[in-house]
Amino acid sequence: MTNSIGEFEDADLFLITGTNTTAQHPLIGSRIINAKERGAQILLIDPREIQLAHFAVLHLKQNIGTDVAVLNGMMNIIIEEELYDKEFVEKRTEGFDALKALVSRYTPKIVQLISGINATDLERAARMYAQAPKAMILYAMGITQHTTGTDNVKSCANLAMLTGHLGKPSSGVNPLRGQNNVQGACDMGGLPVVYTGYQRVNDPAVKKKFEEAWGVSDLDDKPGLTITTMMEAAQRGDLKALYVMGENPLMSDPDTTHVELALSNLDFLVVQDIFLSETARLADVVLPAACFAEKEGTYTNTERKVQLSRKAISPPGLARSDWEIVVDICRRCGYDMNYKTIAAILSEINKVTPSYAGITYDRLRTSYGIQWPCPNEEHPGTVFLHKDQFTKGLGTFLPCEFKPPAEVPDSEYDFILTTGRVYYQYHTGTMTRRIEILEREAPEALLEINPDDARRLGIKNNDMVEVASRRGSVRLKAEVTPRVPRRVLFSTFHFSEAQINTLTNPAHDPVAGIPEYKGCAVNVRRCE
Amino acid sequence: MKLLPKNKLVPIISSWAQRYTVLAPSSTEQGECVFDIFKEETFTLEYRKPSLPPKSQLLPQSDVIFRVEKGTFREVLPERNVLMFGIRSCDLMGLRQSSSFMSRDTQDIYYRRRSDHCLKVVMACAGPQNETCFCTTSRSGPSATTGFDLQFYDLGDSFLVESGSTEGDELLKAGNLADVDDKDTVEQVNALRNKAVAAITEVPDVTRAMEILSSRGASEELWERFGDKCIVCGGCVYVCPTCTCFTVADFPSGPDTGERIRSWDTCLYGGFTKEASGHNPRSTQGLRLKRRHEHKLLYYNQTDVQEALCGCVGCGRCSDYCPVHIGTLEVVKAIVEEQS
DSSP: OOOOOGGGHHHHHEEEOOOOOOHHHHHHHHEEEEHHHHTTTEEEEESSSSSGGGGGEEEOOOOOTTTHHHHHHHHHHHHHHOSOOOHHHHEEOOOOOHHHHHHOOHHHHHHHHHHHOOOHHHHHHHHHHOOOOEEEEEEOOHHHHSHHHHHHHHHHHHHHHHHHHSSSBBBBEEOSSSSTTTHHHHTTOTTTTBGGGOBBBTTHHHHHHHHHHTTOOOOOOOOOOOHHHHHHHHHHHHOOOOEEESHHHHHHHSSSSHHHHHHTSSSSSEEEESSSSSTTGGGEEEBBOOOGGGSSSSEEETEEEEEEOOOSSSSSSSSSSSHHHHHHHHTTTTOOOOOOOOOHHHHHHHHHHHTTOOHHHHHHHTTOOOSSOOOEEETTOSSSSSSSBBBBBBBBBBOOOOOOOOOOOOOSOEEEEEOOOOOOOOTTTTGGGHHHHHHHSSSSSSSEEEEHHHHTTTOOOEEEEEHHHEEEEEEEEEEOOOTTTTTTEEEESGGGGGGGGGGEEEEEEEOOOOOOOOOOEEEEEEEO | EEEEGGGGGHHHHHHHHSSSSSEEEEOTTTSOEEEEOOTTTTTOOOOOSOSSOOOGTSSOEEEEEEETTTEEEOOOOOOOEEEEEEEHHHHHHHHHHHHHHHHHSSSSSSHHHHTEEEEOOOOSSOOOOSSTTHHHHHOOOOOOOOSSEEEEOOOEEEEEEEEEEEEEEHHHTTOOOOOSSSSHHHHHHHHHHHHHHHOOOOOOHHHHHHHHHTTTTTHHHHHHHHHHHHHOOOOHHHHHHTOOEEEEEEEEETTTTTEEEEEETTTTTTGGGTTTTTSSSSSSSSHHHHHHHHHHTTSTTTTTTTSSSSSSSOOHHHHHHOOTTOOOHHHHHHHHHHHH
């Protein structure tokens, strides 16, 4: 997030797209509801009738995968009607002319044809967003989990820069991270192209810095593989060994039939997890790990806040903290890694990561966390990003053309399936499906289908249905509900009994490698 | 009454700590105050309304009821003796109401065992602990009239200590304290109580909402409006001194071993009332909120509530912590406003 959660209190407008905030970030959702009650406006762009739809002044239901067209359309209206922030565009950005030229083709009429959003509504939305004194864009996986995920994100940034809704309190672009430490994992270099703090592996100065810090030479300066490309490589036989920590790709990756083939094709699979997940069952070696309450460490949340978490109880059996396991593996591989404490690891992070330099163990111990960037120990941390100037200087508009999803409905697969999570279950259910109350609340996968479609296909509430894509089929119960529009189906990936990722398309974003979980072509029929 | 100079407080609590697990206000490294096991280094008197009521001491968030080992089961009954130091009178009332409920129809032996081995030392409030306190309306404070073992009144340099039980008398023997039962002291305590009562504003909306609920009721729209924004976190239930609903689940850990555990539950979850057929008599979040608030304000059991007004003890925590402001104070206000 470029803003902080506390800044929701002063925002005048929220453009919410691709996030079911009250279900997936309920406390952030509650701040949005409170803001609405004191007079802030909610502009919702989402195909589904989520809880926040009840609070939205305008709910635009776009066809799935048409976000770039919708955002370009809004920018076109804003430029046409001269509602953009001329001073911000002039002083802080570059590439405006190229943006203007590109978005000018996205007239409200054309966007209506692509997205299904009424031209008048789009105009209203564009004006409201541009004219709000303080406006925050909020998005989550509904924006990123597309083959055009990177373009969708760029378009959100373009829109915010165009209107000057960036670099100020309560104005910014705010991706809501879907896990408590996904921000921290990325910050720590859990990506194939960077070290900690997004320092690129192919930058010679960075390479040298890490070689010195670790007392090694010849660190690999070539980017590694993303998860989706790893699975492809494993299936080809190019990838021989895989070490999976706290991830359950057999449930969470798209096209799980192929994931299983890929994992079986490995010479060696190690899984380090707190429970024996579906993936761990395939492993040659399983390393039992401690859960959050059984270890000490830090998490970095969605607002870039690093927080210390203490050990409350001892881990059961042979389970150990992830870092202790990693240290031992490294030592046995011949590298003398010798951290003794969390504090020692954090101290190294402080040394090699400029944005974390001032986030020391002692400061975390006596506070509720510090937000990066925090360049030194006197620095209070950063509440919102991009004040006065962007990290790179001027912000560059990166206009994108609309591209349809990799798979669109046709006569054989005539529905589009979109996937997500429900309030009571988390991801592949490795943790939440062991909790009796959560199982009581959400015991099985449901397929949301619009009443009109259900009637046409003779499907009633709670009927067993079979959904099929080009990759496989799944049986589950139907929930007939107007929450989804016609020709759209929604389900979740929590349940191994109805593994929805058997259906999803592994086609992925060319830059980020993120798969298109939010849209694939399927058909559906009632089971006899 | 006894007079306890403040410099004798830590020694006397330390002496209790030899016989009891003493829970007392403690400061954390972040400067917060929580109720935790008494340690001289972290003990503090600088606290207001603790964020959680002490109910988890008698009804733990999750509690092993029995264990199965090699095919035979063994009941797990709690053993320790607890002394709660410094609880507020509203929380004492919460414990008393829950104790009554947990033994009225059937004896809940797990609750009872803990309740029987728990001493309660109340710190009388000198005024509201924050803006949501309404114990003068709910008749649960600012000081307790009965049900405590000891009650402390803050005089500045010392405490006046009132005993409410033989166990309380026993506790005071440790301190070798001066008796102060003269007329002046009685008046001093009365003056403190009266001053505290005067400082805590009454909330007439509570009684008016109760009257409305028992006559024509609140509208469906009102409950649905609250239901629309409820994020179903259950926080109001977890911080409520009188919410004691639980669920029971089995956790096998091997072919012939495992545990039966009960843990907190809440009527705000849909599955709480969902029937085996799939039908749910409280089908919307609005209906679930209605039931919860009516249970506190309308359907309470007269025996359970003791001398208090109703099943809500006026601690105000639901109003303090509900992220979308669906606390008792907001609900009664809406009920009253709707009718006027």
